[in-house]
Every structure is written in C-alpha cells, then in structure tokens.
Amino acid sequence: MVPKLIAQRIALGILLLVAVSVLIFAGTNLLPGDVAQAILGKTATPLALENLRREMGLNDPAYVRYFHWLFGILQGDLGTALTTKLDIAASIRERLWNTLFLAFWAAIVAVPLAVILGLVAVHHHNRPVDKLISGLALASTSVPEFFIGYLLVYFFAVKFQIFPGISTVYDGMPFLDRMKAIALPCTALTLGILAHMMRMTRAAILNVMQSAYIETAELKGLTAFEVIRKHALPNALAPIINVVILNLAYLVVGVVVVEVIFVYPGMGQYLVDHVAMRDVPVVQAVGLIFAAVYIFLNVVADVASILANPRLRHPR
Amino acid sequence: MADVLLDIRNLRIEATTYPPGEQPMTITIVDNVSLTLEKGKVLGLIGESGAGKSTIGLSPMGYGRGGVRITGGEVILNGRDILKQGKNAIRKLRGHEVCYVAQSAAAAFNPAQRLMDQVVESSLKHGLTNRAEAERRAVALFRKLSLPDPENIGERYPHQVSGGQLQRVMTAMALCPEPVLIIFDEPTTALDVTTQIDVLAAIKQAIHATGVAALYITHDLAVVAQVADDIMVLRNGKMVETGTAHQIIKEPKQAYTQALVSVRHIEHEEKQPTPKPILSVKNVTAAYGNGILKVLKNVSVDIHPGQTLAVVGESGSGKSTLARVITGLLQPQQGEITFEGRKLSNRLGGRTKEDLRQLQMIYQMADVAMNPRHTVGTIIGRPLTFYFGLKGAERDRRVKELLEEIEMGKGFIDRYPAELSGGQKQRVCIARALAAKPKLIICDEVTSALDPLVANGILKLLLNLQQIEQVAYLFITHDLATVRSIADSIAVMYRGEVVRYGAKSQVLTPPFDDYTDLLLSSVPELELGWLEKATAGRKMASAGN
Numbered sequence: 001m002v003p004k005l006i007a008q009r010i011a012l013g014i015l016l017l018v019a020v021s022v023l024i025f026a027g028t029n030l031l032p033g034d035v036a037q038a039i040l041g042k043t044a045t046p047l048a049l050e051n052l053r054r055e056m057g058l059n060d061p062a063y064v065r066y067f068h069w070l071f072g073i074l075q076g077d078l079g080t081a082l083t084t085k086l087d088i089a090a091s092i093r094e095r096l097w098n099t100l101f102l103a104f105w106a107a108i109v110a111v112p113l114a115v116i117l118g119l120v121a122v123h124h125h126n127r128p129v130d131k132l133i134s135g136l137a138l139a140s141t142s143v144p145e146f147f148i149g150y151l152l153v154y155f156f157a158v159k160f161q162i163f164p165g166i167s168t169v170y171d172g173m174p175f176l177d178r179m180k181a182i183a184l185p186c187t188a189l190t191l192g193i194l195a196h197m198m199r200m201t202r203a204a205i206l207n208v209m210q211s212a213y214i215e216t217a218e219l220k221g222l223t224a225f226e227v228i229r230k231h232a233l234p235n236a237l238a239p240i241i242n243v244v245i246l247n248l249a250y251l252v253v254g255v256v257v258v259e260v261i262f263v264y265p266g267m268g269q270y271l272v273d274h275v276a277m278r279d280v281p282v283v284q285a286v287g288l289i290f291a292a293v294y295i296f297l298n299v300v301a302d303v304a305s306i307l308a309n310p311r312l313r314h315p316r
Numbered sequence: 317m318a319d320v321l322l323d324i325r326n327l328r329i330e331a332t333t334y335p336p337g338e339q340p341m342t343i344t345i346v347d348n349v350s351l352t353l354e355k356g357k358v359l360g361l362i363g364e365s366g367a368g369k370s371t372i373g374l375s376p377m378g379y380g381r382g383g384v385r386i387t388g389g390e391v392i393l394n395g396r397d398i399l400k401q402g403k404n405a406i407r408k409l410r411g412h413e414v415c416y417v418a419q420s421a422a423a424a425f426n427p428a429q430r431l432m433d434q435v436v437e438s439s440l441k442h443g444l445t446n447r448a449e450a451e452r453r454a455v456a457l458f459r460k461l462s463l464p465d466p467e468n469i470g471e472r473y474p475h476q477v478s479g480g481q482l483q484r485v486m487t488a489m490a491l492c493p494e495p496v497l498i499i500f501d502e503p504t505t506a507l508d509v510t511t512q513i514d515v516l517a518a519i520k521q522a523i524h525a526t527g528v529a530a531l532y533i534t535h536d537l538a539v540v541a542q543v544a545d546d547i548m549v550l551r552n553g554k555m556v557e558t559g560t561a562h563q564i565i566k567e568p569k570q571a572y573t574q575a576l577v578s579v580r581h582i583e584h585e586e587k588q589p590t591p592k593p594i595l596s597v598k599n600v601t602a603a604y605g606n607g608i609l610k611v612l613k614n615v616s617v618d619i620h621p622g623q624t625l626a627v628v629g630e631s632g633s634g635k636s637t638l639a640r641v642i643t644g645l646l647q648p649q650q651g652e653i654t655f656e657g658r659k660l661s662n663r664l665g666g667r668t669k670e671d672l673r674q675l676q677m678i679y680q681m682a683d684v685a686m687n688p689r690h691t692v693g694t695i696i697g698r699p700l701t702f703y704f705g706l707k708g709a710e711r712d713r714r715v716k717e718l719l720e721e722i723e724m725g726k727g728f729i730d731r732y733p734a735e736l737s738g739g740q741k742q743r744v745c746i747a748r749a750l751a752a753k754p755k756l757i758i759c760d761e762v763t764s765a766l767d768p769l770v771a772n773g774i775l776k777l778l779l780n781l782q783q784i785e786q787v788a789y790l791f792i793t794h795d796l797a798t799v800r801s802i803a804d805s806i807a808v809m810y811r812g813e814v815v816r817y818g819a820k821s822q823v824l825t826p827p828f829d830d831y832t833d834l835l836l837s838s839v840p841e842l843e844l845g846w847l848e849k850a851t852a853g854r855k856m857a858s859a860g861n
Contacts, residue, residue, distance in 0.1 A: 212423035219377055220411035220438040234428040310428050310473045 001315055005306050013299040020291040021073075025066045028280050028287075039082055069284070078285040083277045088285045091270070096289065098169060099259070099266035102182050103251035106189035111244055114194050118201025118240075119228055125206065134202070137195035149188045149261040156184060167262040185262040189255065193247040200243035204236035211235070238305040245301035252297075253290040321394060321496060321529050322353040322376055328388030329371050329380070329553075345371050345384060346553045355496070358523060358530045360544030360561070362537055362576070364767035365738075368553040369533045373499045376531075377414050378406035394496065411438030415490035419502040421482035425474035432470030435489045444493055457488035460525060461518045480511035484518050491526055498523075500532045504539060508630040509794065513838040516542060517851050535767060537576055538840035541565055542847040549573050565842055575769060577842065582775060582801035586820045589805065592657070593618035594788050595642070595756055600651030602641050607649060611637045613812045615651070618805075619756060622786040626799040626820075628835070629809035635792045638809075639758045642790065643675060656755075673703045676749035680761035682741035686733045692719070692744055693729040699751040718747040721784070722777060739770035743777065750785065758790045763798060775801050796839045800824070808832050 036052040037044065053059050057068065072079060078088035117133050124130040140148070157165030167181045208214070209232055217231045256268030263269070267286060274282035306312055329346035346368040353359045361369045371384060375391050378398050390397045393413065398406060415438070418424040426434060435457075436450035445453070451470070458466035461484040474482060483503055490498045503519060504512040520543045523530055534540050540547060540561075547564040549556040549572065557570045568574045595618070602612040611634045619625045627635045640646040642653055644664035653660045655674065661667050679685040686695050696715045700706040706714055716726035722743040733741055742762060749757050759778070763771035779802060782789065791802055799806060799820075806823040808816040810831045816823055828836065837850050 212418060212420060213426045215381075216416070216418060216424045216434075217426070217437075218410070219379060219416040220441060221407045221409070222411075222437075222441060223407065226441075231426050231429075235426065311475050314473050314476060316476050 002306060002312055005312065006303050009299050009302045009306075013295050017292055017295050020295070021070060021288055022066070024284055024287045024291070025069060026062075028284050029062060073285075073288065079281040081274065081279050081282050083274070083279045088282055092267070092285065092289065094171070095265055095267050095270045098264065099252060099255060099268065101178075102185060102189070102255065102259075102264065102266060103248070105179070105182060106186045106193070106251055107248055109186065110190040110193050110247070111197065113190070114197035114244075115201050115240065117194075117198045118205065119233070121198070121202045122205045122209065122228060122232070123224060130202075134199065137198050140191040141195035145188055145192050145257050146261055148191055149185070149258060152184045152188055153261075165262070167264040169265060182264070185255075185258050185264055188258050188261070189251060192258075193250060197240075197243050197247055201236070201240050204239040205232045208232045208235045234308075237308040241304045241308065242301045245297045245304070249294045249297040252293045319354045320352050321355045322351075322531075323392040324349065324351045324372070324375065324389065325392070326350055326389040327372065327375060327386065327391065329368070329375070329384060330387045331380075331382065331384045333383075344553060348389075349550070349553070349555055350389075351548055351558070353497070353529055353531065356527045356529055357546065358532055358544045360540035360547040361531060361533045361550060362535065362540050362547055363550035363556075364535060364769065366552065367550040369535075369550055370501050371553075372550070373501055373531050373533045374416075376497060376499070377410050377416065379410070408442065411495075412442040412444065412493050413495050414497045414499065415493065415495040417483075417486050417490045417498060417500045417503050420506045421486040421503075422474070422479055422506070424486060425482060427474055429473075430470065431472055431474065431477070431485050435470060435485065435492055438489075439493045442493060450492065454488060454492050457491050457522070458485070460522055461485075461488055462514070463488075478511075480507055480515050483507060483515050487515075487519055487522060491522060491528065494526070495528060498528055498530045500530055502534050505534065505536070509796070510630060510834055510838045512539075513840070513847070513850060516840075517847060519543065520847065536840065537565070538842045538846075541842055541844055542840065549576065561844060565844065582772065582779075584779060584801055584803075587620075587623050587804045589618070589623070589819065590620045592621075594621045594656060595619045595790075596654045597638070597642065598652050598654070600638075600641055600648045600653070602637060602646055602648040602651075604637075604646075611812050612641065612648070615809075615812075615814050617807050617814065617817060619788050619790055620804070621755065621788055622782060623804040624782065624789040624791050624802050626791045626793060626803035626806045627809060628793055628796060628799050628806060630794055630835075632811070633809040634812040635809050636760055637812075639677070639760055639790065639792055642758065643677060669703070673699075673752045674755045675758065676752050676754040676756075677758045677760065678742070678745050678749050678762045680764050682738065682745045682765075683733070685745055686741065688733050690732075691729065692731050692733075692736075695733075695744060696747045696751050699748060703752050714751070718751055721750065721781065722747045737770075738766055739773060742766065742774055746774075746777065746781070750781065750787070753785075754787060756788045756790065758792070760792045761794070762791075764793070764795065771798075778802065796836065808835065 036049045040048055040052060057065060076089060081088055121130045121133045153165045156163045163183045164181055167185055169178055169181050214227060214231055217227045256272060259266045259268035260272060271286045327346055327349045330342050330344050332340050332342050334340050349372055361372060363369050375386060376393055386399055391399050432451060432454060435454045439445055439450040440447060454470060455466050458469055463469050463481060463484055504515050507515060532540055532544055544561050547561050548558045551572055557573045564573060565577060568577050597615060597617050600612055600615045603610045615638060617625060627638060629635045641648050644667055647662045660671060693715050696718055697711050700711050700714055715729055719726050719728055724740060724743055763774050793799060803820045805819050807814045816829055816832045
C-alpha cells in the first residue's frame with residue numbers, strides 16, 4: 001500500500017513538472033517583442049534580423065522549439081544567455097549553490113525554533129507567554145521582508161558594524177566568513193517564515209490535545225511536557241511537516257527580495273537581472289528550476305505525511 | 317474501618333460556564349456526595365447523563381475535565397486526603413495507585429504508538445519496574461483477559477485490533493502498574509452486545525484475580541449488577557440511594573431507583589400481519605465502493621400498514637444500509653422495493669414528491685438532525701409548506717397541533733433546538749416526520765443516544781402515535797429490550813443477511829439459530845449472577861473479538 005501511494009505521488013510530481021515546463025515555455029513565448037530585435041537593437045536591417053532568427057531556430061513551429069528546449073534540458077543543456085552569451089547551466093550552478101546554502105542555514109535556524117516555540121506556546125496555552133510568542137511571531141511576519149532587511153542592515157551593519165551589509169561570497173571563501181556574510185539575510189528569512197510554521201505547529205498540536213488519548217496520558221501521571229512530546233507531537237507530525245516543507249520551498253524560490261537587498265549572488269538576483277534584460281532562455285531555465293524545487297519539496301511533504309500515518313504504514 | 321481504601325466525604329464539585337453575552341455562571345455538578353470503598357471491593361456508580369458519575373469517578377485522581385473543580389469535601393485514599401496534596405504528589409498517584417479505563421478505548425489509545433508501549437508506559441514512568449518485567453506482566457494480563465495471541469498482540473497498533481479487544485487491552489493497561497483502585501468509566505457502553513458480555517466477563521475475572529478495588533461507572537443497571545458488590549444511585553449530582561447490589565435491584569427504596577429498575581417493561585400486544593404489506597423489500601443486494609464491499613445480501617422483508625418491523629443487529633450488520641436503500645439514498649445492485657403494490661424507483665431522483673412524503677425518517681442523533689438556527693416552528697413547519705403548501709397562521713395552527721401530539725405543548729414553537737433536552741429534541745424530530753403525514757417512518761436507532769427513562773417515554777409516544785395515525789415503523793436498533801417493547805415482527809440481521817425473520821412471538825421463541833441465540837443470551841438481565849449463567853452455556857463464540 002505505502003510503496004504504491006509513494007510511487008503515485010512521484011509520478012504525479014513528474015507529470016506536474018512536464019505540465020509546468022509547457023506553461024513556462026508557452027508563457028515566455030507569449031511575451032510581446034521579438035528576441036532578435038531585442039538583441040540587435042532598433043537599427044538592425046531586416047536581413048540581419050532574418051539571419052539571426054534562422055540561426056536561433058526562431059522560425060520553427062513552437063512545438064519543435066519546445067521539444068528542442070526540453071531535450072536540451074534533459075541532457076543538462078539549459079541553453080545560452082542571449083545577453084551575455086554565457087552558458088546558463090554554468091552560470092546557474094554556482095548561484096543555485098549559493099541560494100541553497102542560504103536557504104539551508106535559514107531552515108536550520110527557523111524550523112527547530114518554530115517547532116519549539118510552538119510547543120512552548122501550547123504548554124502555556126492562552127496564557128501570557130503564549131500570547132507574547134504568537135504576537136511577536138505575527139508581527140515579524142507582518143512586517144515586509146525588505147523592511148526587516150533594511151532594519152537589520154541599519155542596526156547590525158551601520159550602527160554596530162557586527163555583520164557586513166552586503167553579503168558578498170566567492171569561491172573558496174572560508175566557512176566562517178561565509179557564515180558571517182549570510183548572517184543578516186539568514187535572519188531576515190528566518191523572521192519571515194517563523195510565524196507561519198510556529199502557528200501551524202501550535203494549532204496542529206492544540207487540535208490533537210482535544211483527543212481522548214491525551215486524557216489517558218494525563219491520567220497515567222505523565223508531566224505536561226511528556227504528554228505533548230510523546231502523545232501529541234507524533235500525531236500532529238503530518239500537518240507540521242507540510243507547513244515546514246511549504247516554507248522550505250518558499251526559502252528557495254521566494255528569496256528574490258532578500259537576495260536583492262543584500263546583493264547576494266543567488267538565483268533570485270540572477271533572475272531579476274535577466275528579466276530586466278528580456279533574456280528569455282535564462283528566465284525559462286530559472287523558472288523551471290524553481291518549479292522543480294517546489295514540486296520536489298511538495299512530493300517530499302506528501303510522502304512524509306504518508307509515512308507519518310500509522311494506519312498506512314501498518315495496515316490491518 | 318481498617319479495610320477502607322477510599323473515603324469520599326461531602327464532595328462538592330463546581331464548574332464555571334461562560335454563556336455568550338452573559339455573566340459567567342457557576343453551576344454545581346456534584347453536591348454533598350459521600351462514599352466509602354473497601355479494599356478489593358467494587359462499587360457501582362449508576363445514573364443518567366448529567367448525574368455526575370464520571371466527575372465523581374475522576375475525583376480520586378485529582379482530575380477535572382474542562383473547567384471542573386472540586387470545591388468542597390475530602391477525598392481520602394489510603395488515609396491521605398488527596399485534595400490537600402500538591403500537583404506533583406497527585407501526578408505520582410495517577411497511573412500508579414489509581415488507574416482509569418475510559419469508555420471508548422478506540423479513542424483513548426494513541427494511534428501512533430504500539431499497544432505495548434502504551435500498556436507499560438505508566439509502570440516505567442513511575443519507576444515501578446524495568447521494561448522486560450513490565451512487558452512480561454502485560455503479556456500475563458493479556459492472557460488473563462483472554463486476548464488472542466497474548467505474546468504478540470502488544471506489537472500491534474490500536475487500529476489493528478477490534479473494539480472489544482482494545483477495551484480489554486485498556487483494562488490490562490490499567491492493571492499493569494498494579495494499582496489499588498481502578499476507575500471503570502462505562503467500559504462496555506460503546507461495544508456491541510455480544511462483545512460486551514465477553515469484555516464484562518474478562519473485566520470481572522481480572523478484578524477478582526488481582527484483588528484490586530474498583531469504581532464501576534455506567535448507566536446500565538443490568539451491567540453494573542453483574543460486577544458490583546455495592547451500588548450508588550445518583551441523579552443530578554446528588555445521591556439517591558446506596559446499598560448492596562441485591563438491595564438496589566430487589567428492594568429499591570426510592571421512587572427514582574424503582575423507576576430505573578422497572579424501566580425495561582413496556583407491554584405491547586403483537587398485531588397480526590395483513591394480507592397486503594405497505595412496503596416490500598425483495599431480494600435486495602447492495603454494496604459500497606463500486607460493488608466491492610457487499611453490505612446487503614439478498615434481503616427480503618415486508619412491513620404491514622400500521623405495524624412495526626424491528627430490524628435488529630450489531631454494528632456492521634447492514635441495518636442502516638437497508639434504510640438507505642429503502643429511502644433511495646443508496647441504489648441497490650439487485651432487487652426491488654414496492655410501496656402499496658407499485659415499484660419505487662431505486663434512485664432518489666426517480667421518486668415523486670408523493671413517494672418522498674410517504675416515507676419519512678427519524679435519526680439517532682436528534683442534535684445534528686436539526687438546523688440549530690431554526691426555531692421548532694420552522695423545523696416542523698418546513699415539511700408542511702413543502703408537501704402541503706401551508707403558510708402563515710394555517711401552518712402555525714398545524715405546528716401547534718403536532719406539538720400537542722408529541723406531548724410538548726404549543727409554547728415550544730419559538731424555541732431553538734439548543735434550548736431543548738435530548739428527549740424533547742427527539743420529539744421534535746418525530747413531529748417533523750409526522751408533519752408529512754407519512755404511511756411509513758424509518759426510525760434509525762432513535763432511542764440509542766437517550767437515557768433509559770427518556771427513551772422509554774419516546775417509545776411510548778411512538779406506540780401511541782401509531783395507534784392514532786396508523787403509521788408503520790421500520791425500527792432499526794441494536795437493543796433487544798427496545799425490540800420486545802415495540803415490534804410486531806422482527807428481522808435479525810448478521811453480516812448483511814437476514815438470519816431470522818417473522819412475527820415477534822415466533823422470532824423470540826426457541827429453537828433459535830446460533831446467531832439469534834448468541835444475541836439473545838448476550839443481553840444483560842437485571843439479575844445477580846446472570847453473567848456466569850450466560851457465559852457458561854453458549855453455542856457460538858461471539859464474532860470479531
């Protein structure tokens with residue numbers, strides 16, 4: 001039962017990814033303007049434009065270009081950036097690594113913090129500590145990320161000069177320097193996703209706390225924290241995993257603003273730069289990578305929920 | 317008094333409710349209750365819902381559900397007043413000296429943990445023994461409680477064992493830390509009657525073998541009579557009467573206790589079948605999930621005008637599915653339903669408004685069968701408008717007539733369901749069904765959620781209405797006492813088949829088939845020593861546990 005369910009989820013994920021690739025391709029082709037014109041500028045002769053179009057295969061029907069593009073991707077060839085003439089795969093590799101590095105450390109800080117704060121809030125349900133935690137978490141989410149980013153820069157980079165305000169990283173940078181460089185964007189991201197995860201953890205556990213087996217546990221003489229940890233948390237795992245992974249996906253694909261604020265050389269910065277320059281192949285490649293990350297993490301969330309359900313793991 | 321284990325004196329328990337838009341109100345749940353329990357004895361606490369039985373039962377564990385708190389009296393366990401103990405001392409007593417067995421074991425087990433982990437948890441938590449020893453003790457208890465495969469059943473998850481087995485595992489869980497007192501809170505109420513008898517026998521045997529004392533809470537006098545040495549009758553949080561089991565059953569002194577004891581007897585003269593049934597179910601086979609899960613197999617029954625067919629069976633026997641097929645909510649795979657000689661469409665959409673009017677339903681949970689934002693007048697008035705086009709003063713007049721018929725009085729017309737008691741809600745549902753002037757009403761476990769005395773009132777009302785309106789009933793129930801009181805003919809269902817069918821006197825007279833014998837012999841009787849007699853000579857091992 002479980003292997004079949006998991007296989008289903010994975011197959012669905014792949015199908016979804018193919019559908020998204022069609023959408024991205026179609027969407028970018030619907031954009032007004034002519035790529036050849038964009039490259040050669042307004043003064044180009046009709047002949048030069050026609051030559052370039054033929055050279056780039058722009059005269060082929062859309063589906064031919066789509067399959068051409070898709071097979072290239074399957075072989076690891078994301079194409080060439082129109083503006084810089086650089087290989088997209090090579091440019092992305094380092095930036096994707098940078099983005100994942102930032103997302104990873106933000107998650108390492110945010111997820112345990114959110115779950116622990118959620119547990120503490122449940123423990124103090126409807127008392128001042130709970131209200132304080134919920135209030136602060138909500139406030140940090142409500143404030144826009146760019147504002148938090150600039151606040152952090154103002155205090156920690158300008159006033160106290162603890163961390164750099166611009167997160168420059170480069171190949172071969174020592175680990176500690178790198179950590180110092182990403183400290184501020186990492187904090188901004190953490191504050192952004194903390195509240196959602198913490199509130200969902202709190203809600204999921206409170207929901208479970210209504211169950212009769214919680215009373216059973218209390219009547220066994222367990223302490224309040226043992227009741228939450230051993231009996232409530234394991235039964236609240238599925239919704240918690242889901243919200244955590246949704247936020248991880250956000251960390252990868254939603255960091256555009258934070259990367260721009262801190263001038264961090266990640267995927268978001270790269271995407272924004274090339275959208276401005278109408279560099280369609282780059283936009284397509286980055287869009288597809290973001291979609292793949294998003295779909296992959298959601299499949300992981302689904303599979304984790306299946307595995308967290310004892311009824312599915314241990315059929316009658 | 318050397319043997320006294322638990323001594324509760326003048327217990328008073330209160331709760332604060334917060335009605336929306338009003339001042340918080342303090343209500344008294346338990347008032348001036350005193351009891352003593354000697355070591356190794358069983359005291360039955362009996363009463364209807366709201367009598368405060370569970371609240372009293374939880375007091376030796378220092379536990380109050382919701383906003384409940386103990387505001388007066390003493391609860392002395394083994395010489396210590398536990399109300400004067402600190403939080404930590406009370407926590408150490410729970411799951412060690414006093415253990416609890418809940419009503420619904422299916423909900424009281426953590427679905428994410430193996431049974432064994434949960435059974436030994438309190439023994440380990442309180443440092444009573446090591447894991448190996450606790451598990452050995454648990455397996456011995458599983459064996460004592462006649463659980464199948466006692467060595468390995470602990471490896472299973474709660475959803476992998478049946479309800480009756482879970483209830484026994486829960487009893488083992490309570491016995492495992494070798495407590496001095498166990499609180500049984502309606503431990504067999506959620507079980508089928510043939511399962512209940514086995515669980516009851518297992519519990520009784522375990523109590524005797526371990527010498528533990530117990531408070532046994534239930535609303536069923538016949539059940540408590542089998543296990544308790546003494547019985548305390550409670551009503552609205554106050555003591556009514558206390559005595560030995562024999563005294564309470566044979567010589568009840570208080571009027572309320574006498575009513576409880578005699579509640580099961582309604583005399584009903586069986587009517588003879590007529591040549592023309594009003595509704596015939598012929599060879600109906602039905603299934604859920606694209607025909608995979610067969611729930612009705614070749615079922616045929618007749619209902620005669622102005623008479624009652626009782627369909628009796630345990631959970632999963634297909635009795636509610638039969639009602640769904642008759643009403644058209646579920647299309648049968650085969651078979652047909654005829655009403656007054658003409659064939660009814662199998663689909664709900666294929667039936668005329670007149671067909672719908674003739675067949676009405678009353679449900680088990682009156683609470684959720686009514687729109688809480690409608691007044692009683694609107695609830696009963698809707699079918700009047702829908703079927704007969706009645707409006708305004710005319711409709712109100714008819715609603716008031718119906719309210720008189722269900723013995724509630726026209727003053728209730730502006731009330732909301734939340735302002736009614738459980739019995740009154742069910743009466744309103746009956747009036748709503750009657751409003752359509754149907755020839756047949758399907759009653760699906762209509763008294764199961766009600767206290768015995770209230771249920772009795774509803775049954776009497778239904779019988780009266782049958783006489784006045786000449787309406788036929790299809791009465792679905794798992795309770796044989798109800799069947800005896802109301803039926804003219806009976807269909808016994810077991811795993812989707814009708815195993816016995818005929819006039820009441822005929823169905824309830826030996827010789828029986830194996831299943832009917834099992835069913836009839838499992839119904840607790842208000843008689844000391846019934847349990848031993850019943851378990852001694854049974855033809856068929858009860859199914860599924």
